[in-house]
Amino acid sequence: MAKVTVSLPQGTRDFSADVVRKRNYIFNTIRHVFELYGFAPLETPAMENLDTLMGKYGEEGDKLIFKILNNGLDNPVKQEQIRADFEKVLEGKNTKTITERALRYDLTIPFARYVAMNYGQLTLPFKRYQIQPVWRADRPQKGRYREFYQCDADVVGSTSLLNEVELANIYATVFDKLGVEVEIRINSRKILAALAEICGGADKLTDITIAIDKLDKIGIEKVKEELSQRGLSDIQINTIEKYLSITGTNEEKLTAVTGLIGNTEVGKAGIEEIEYVLNFSQLSTHHSKLSIDLTLARGLNYYTGIIFEVKANNVQMGSIGGGGRYDDLTGLFGVSNVPGVGVSFGVDRIYDVMEELKLFPETVHTGVKVLFFNLGEQERKSAFALMQQLRAKDISCELFHEATKMDKQFKYAEKKQIPFVLILGSKELEDGTCVVKNLVSGEQKTILQTDILKEFI
């Protein structure tokens, strides 16, 4: 056999039939719930102008954007300019002559761009969902791919906390349906802002969030070290340690955090919005837990209110969903004062979790239902006619491609997990019957050809 020399770009994958079916099961579940909650679909291009994306995801994020090389760089007329601009690229700057487009990095920024461009036409509040791949030039590892799907639902044009309640319920509903046990973590950037305020300045917010976000990974001592490196005083660090040591039930956490930052206006607001979402969500019934996580910060710095993150229980995997409220995402694109809130599902990680915990139902494997045996020229003509009758009734069938030993045809059906075979040989041809065999049970019976629809509908 010839040596195969082709390969796939790092971090990308092909999906074979059974994987696609399982992925579709997840997509369909999410899409269905999005529709159920009144969200409408939107699709945007795989690529955006580089300007649209740059600077939206922080310094690290910018590095992970896949940039697209411009066409026509070999144009002799422009060579001098291009050489000069390429020097800038070597210094880490982007220039439009070299690259001006990039693959989308997430779905939120393209959505904000869409809202800004179409603001006048939208009925507010505007609720859209979007299920498309995104690309990141990250180094692949467990649960991390360079091409992966996000499923986002966002509401813009409303400051109502009802939206947060709805989105929390969407999370709970989807994971209940999929049978994945999760913990939906909730926090408010306002509480973090209040913490920064009593620690001497709003400008410390980013430093503080980056450090405390790592608590469960590196431990309290390392966090304190990092805070110290980031220029916080011992008194400030002491306050943060008090904040981080808050534990207990949701109610206990709220009481404790109120004692610490409840005297600040922003802190009070943050506590109130969490209380509101928690109380409202208790009205609906679902298994997934909604719990306060005061260390939850989220890297994206456009979040301003409630923030969410979803972790799967019983499995080692990064977050499988995240989101939050942003006050002014479209302001970056020239349309100010459009508040919004959204959540995102990471399908590829959800798939990995479900695979690891064996949560996919058997019924996901629905392929061909009936294989018609091919036992000769006359036989196959009759079989073909019968098969078309079933297909007309939406039953998927196949006729074996050549007249060969039954042995082979049986094995084909078995490998493709086709549950029924239909045998129509010379005997059956004569008396107008056919044999239906159930490959799972091994039972078979002879029926009239005219009764075939009854048999399978």
Added chain:
RNA sequence: GAGGGUGUAGCUCAGUAGGUUAGAGCGACAGUUUGUGGCACUGUAGGUCGUGGGUUCGAGACCCAUCAUUCUCCCCA
């Protein structure tokens, strides 16, 4: 960007301290079986041991480089 692991048949992997002609299971194909699959038995095909250098009388094994892949950190879904 930093640091580990792994590359041997289509797949999963053995390969002992460096020593003839590199193995197993599964899979594929053919047959036992020209109208009944799964089981069993028999046989066949398939590998310049990721690639390139080096050490050695001798390398799948040891050393260096390189590529691929995987995992961890950073960050994230």
